[in-house]
Amino acid sequence: MGNEMNVLFLLIINVVMVLSASGSTPDDNYISVVGDPGMRRDGLRVAFEAWNFCNEVGQEAPHTGSPRAADCFDLKGSSLKHKVTKEDNKLGVGTPFSGLNPENANNVDLYAAQKEIYLGSLCEVRDTPKPWQFWMVMLKNGNFDTNSGLCPADGKRVRPFKSTRFPCFGKGCMNQPTFKHDETELYGESMRGGFNGTYDLDSEPANGLDGISFYEVVWEKKVGVGSWVFNHKLKTSKKYPWLMLYLRADATQGYSGGYHYDTRGMLKTLPESPNFKVRLSLDIKKGGGPKSQFYLIDIGSCWKNNGLACDGEVVTDVTRYTEMIINPDTPAWCSPTGLQNCPPYHITPQNIKIYRNDTARFPYSAYHYYCAPGNAQHLEQPVSLCDPYSNPQAQEIIQLLPHPIWGDYGYPTKKGQGWVGDPRTWELDVGGLSSRLYYYQDPGTTPARRIWSSIDVGTEIYISDKDEVAEWSLSDFDVLLTTPKF
Ligand SMILES: *[C@@H]1O[C@H](CO)[C@@H](O)[C@H](O)[C@H]1NC(C)=O
Ligand SMILES: *[C@@H]1O[C@H](CO)[C@@H](O)[C@H](O)[C@H]1NC(C)=O
Numbered sequence: 415m416g417n418e419m420n421v422l423f424l425l426i427i428n429v430v431m432v433l434s435a436s437g438s439t440p441d442d443n444y445i446s447v448v449g450d451p452g453m454r455r456d457g458l459r460v461a462f463e464a465w466n467f468c469n470e471v472g473q474e475a476p477h478t479g480s481p482r483a484a485d486c487f488d489l490k491g492s493s494l495k496h497k498v499t500k501e502d503n504k505l506g507v508g509t510p511f512s513g514l515n516p517e518n519a520n521n522v523d524l525y526a527a528q529k530e531i532y533l534g535s536l537c538e539v540r541d542t543p544k545p546w547q548f549w550m551v552m553l554k555n556g557n558f559d560t561n562s563g564l565c566p567a568d569g570k571r572v573r574p575f576k577s578t579r580f581p582c583f584g585k586g587c588m589n590q591p592t593f594k595h596d597e598t599e600l601y602g603e604s605m606r607g608g609f610n611g612t613y614d615l616d617s618e619p620a621n622g623l624d625g626i627s628f629y630e631v632v633w634e635k636k637v638g639v640g641s642w643v644f645n646h647k648l649k650t651s652k653k654y655p656w657l658m659l660y661l662r663a664d665a666t667q668g669y670s671g672g673y674h675y676d677t678r679g680m681l682k683t684l685p686e687s688p689n690f691k692v693r694l695s696l697d698i699k700k701g702g703g704p705k706s707q708f709y710l711i712d713i714g715s716c717w718k719n720n721g722l723a724c725d726g727e728v729v730t731d732v733t734r735y736t737e738m739i740i741n742p743d744t745p746a747w748c749s750p751t752g753l754q755n756c757p758p759y760h761i762t763p764q765n766i767k768i769y770r771n772d773t774a775r776f777p778y779s780a781y782h783y784y785c786a787p788g789n790a791q792h793l794e795q796p797v798s799l800c801d802p803y804s805n806p807q808a809q810e811i812i813q814l815l816p817h818p819i820w821g822d823y824g825y826p827t828k829k830g831q832g833w834v835g836d837p838r839t840w841e842l843d844v845g846g847l848s849s850r851l852y853y854y855q856d857p858g859t860t861p862a863r864r865i866w867s868s869i870d871v872g873t874e875i876y877i878s879d880k881d882e883v884a885e886w887s888l889s890d891f892d893v894l895l896t897t898p899k900f
Pocket of ligand 2: 794
């Protein structure tokens with residue numbers, strides 16, 4: 415009896431050891447919450463969305479349809495069975511599709527939100543605890559025509575106004591881009607596909623990119639081996655000096671960061687601070703110039719200033735973004751003489767609170783910029799308010815820089831880490847870090863649950879004065895709950 419128990423025990427130990435040795439990641443004891451852990455599934459699911467300055471459509475580009483598209487397929491033997499047709503991707507305002515509420519058929523913003531859900535229904539993969547739909551490529555044009563009346567201020571409708579604060583070359587500067595799609599195909603042992611286009615509607619990128627804006631995402635993978643690699647390219651131009659391109663793992667339902675419509679995505683379970691990590695490989699080939707705010711992870715969510723979850727009421731909902739910027743050219747605007755750009759306090763991994771007026775101990779150079787929601791009633795002074803127009807609702811943004819104090823969470827500790835020429839695989843304790851950051855809340859209210867509905871990587875080239883190009887590859891993306899499986 416005793417010996418049998420020992421043998422059984424050894425056998426179990428062996429099985430456990432073999433299981434952990436055969437896995438390709440050190441995280442086999444953790445549960446992945448993305449539909450396609452590590453981007454390894456041959457049958458890819460990827461979608462595209464383009465946003466104007468306040469995360470809407472505003473106006474469709476001519477002959478392009480609503481700026482939502484997808485490339486989803488299963489690999490059957492030696493062929494790809496596509497789930498989304500060219501006609502689906504071309505759908506534009508006014509054209510009906512299955513599930514479209516006729517009341518939304520002629521509103522470009524609502525139409526796009528519903529097209530995303532329709533594409534999601536075509537791409538959906540059954541899974542536990544929930545089905546999932548796709549990775550999301552998100553592209554955003556930072557031009558804002560204040561005469562257009564298109565964007566609310568902290569969620570409140572405002573009249574058109576005159577301002578030179580925002581880039582805009584004139585009427586039509588908030589346009590949507592062209593969209594070309596190479597549907598994924600098999601090339602021997604590899605699969606490859608991509609999306610690309612430009613905001614300069616009269617130009618043809620195939621004839622050269624001089625003087626024009628451009629975006630491109632090309633994905634490729636060897637059948638049955640490793641991860642998909644997503645190769646990104648983003649170029650600004652004089653007319654479009656502020657552009658953003660991200661690959662996002664969004665919630666499969668509800669609101670995702672900055673999007674106030676029902677969304678579709680990859681996160682089957684939403685990760686909650688402090689118990690999750692993000693694993694990914696990043697190879698930056700071109701940085702995109704000094705204004706390129708490259709986010710080695712941006713996490714987005716939404717909760718109200720009283721700590722309650724968002725419900726779509728844009729005057730009280732607040733988008734919360736937390737971003738680590740790894741461009742070594744990005745300065746810390748937070749400083750002993752720039753306290754309005756710092757959060758009120760920093761919390762160390764040992765849970766010690768350091769106020770920003772404690773000049774001997776506060777890690778100023780770890781914070782690029784903090785801005786508070788414009789609808790907050792009890793802010794500590796001095797404070798910088800976030801831009802009221804660039805989201806459908808108020809927002810709060812915490813932007814971090816590489817610094818030794820983030821080392822405990824696996825984030826870059828020195829400027830230049832993970833930057834051009836330093837490709838790395840990161841395992842970031844995003845949950846741990848985000849559990850110890852300051853977010854505004856009304857006094858006396860129950861702290862918000864920090865549940866994240868969007869996790870993404872990419873760059874925001876923030877108003878460059880010359881044409882800039884960023885190029886990078888992302889692979890192995892995974893989000894892991896750090897609650898042991900057994
Ligand atoms: C963009 O995509 C099109 C087809 O989808 C392709 O022919 C072209 O080479 C790509 N790149 C540029 C710079 O246009
Ligand atoms: C520093 O800030 C904290 C919090 O706002 C405040 O309570 C404290 O009095 C300040 N200390 C100094 C020396 O100004």
